[in-house]
Amino acid sequence: MRQPKQQRAVETRDGILRAAAEVFDEMGYAGAGINRILERAGATAGSLYFHFQSKEGLAHAVMDQQADTILPLLRSEGLQRLIDITIVWSRQLQTNVLLRAGVRLTTEQSTLGMGEAAGPYVAWAKVMEECLVEARERGELQAGVDPAQVAEQVVETCTGMQLFSAAAVGRADLPQRVRRMWQILLPGIAVPATVVRMDLDPNRLEEAGLV
Template sequence: MVQQQPKQERAVQTRDSILRAAAEVFDEAGFAGASINRILKRAGLTAGALYFHFASKEDLARAVMNAQSDSIIPWLKSEGLQRLVDITMVWAYQLQVDPLLRAGVRLTGEQEAFGVKDATPYQEWSQIMTECLEVAAAKGELQAGVEPAELAEFVVEACTGMQMYSAVASEARADLADRAVRMWRLLLPGIAVPAVIARTQVDPARVQAVIQDAGASRATAARAAEDDRRTTEAAG
């Protein structure tokens, strides 16, 4: 059992390395331009390692498409309506800096070109947002008549169109956060009670600071863990 854990950890790390490398290549070249050899070269791994985790390039593309929430959910600390707003603020920021999220969004949009028709990414976001809004409703944050699932699906639809518009209208979606702020400025008066509108923070700088600070802390922890591992190996 003691020996099994490092193998499992290595398998998880290998899968993550493949997924990240594939995301970078898909982000740069799309599905058609992303060859398995190019992905393997980027990951620094063998074909055997890739096919142990993914059956095909299509399977790998699906995994990237369906990993979008991994770029956003870990950064969230709020709940209710604020959590929903924060999802969109983190999403707007991460689309500029995280290839995994960008590739997932790109592949979701062009999936029919490689023979896939999978609504899972949209449905997953709708479910995540519905849960936020159900909490908001239970806390009395929403106006009467606001149906969580309906509103959640609308926000997913709005964000989908918004990022497509931003990708064309600005360099590297630089204006996406401003568009998200405008969306909430227009939406909040129609869905939230006045007291909640007053305390809901729609601030891109707030979530950017949280992500950057947390990223620095994780990098420090990772370096410390690596130093401990090397010390342990040297002592052994």
């Protein structure tokens, strides 16, 4: 059983993480001051450094949360699971500040030299590759389609569509862009029976009460 003291520590950590996400989302990494984060969280500098060591540690914790905001929501398998990851991601980016901050920091860090800059891209590609390996085992992919290569390309396209959509319409059309991506990609990677069976509706998880 979790002790009250541990419980409080978890709540403090979560509060700081969420406040940091809000400030990173609004101002980016360079603009986000530690004092502003502490003020927003109602926390002390001591507790921030106890849980996260540094502003960079805090940024990495925010970035590492990306998959956790999406994967627990999913019940599908194989190629539909990969599609669902991208659908939930596009919906969550509109409402979930922790995910949005994680994505912003991931984009920024290539230029900030924060070390291990490719980490979040590689982590997403790994998660997606697993779905595609499963899809291959289920006979959903065309012969010769390489799960690792397709996974990296999906990460790239999602990264770019997020920036394009944010610049053009504040991310309002992101779910439609995800659907478009699959409409263009599927005929080249999936067998015909799978292409027609995949559900690309941006609302499919909402209807299942998942987002």
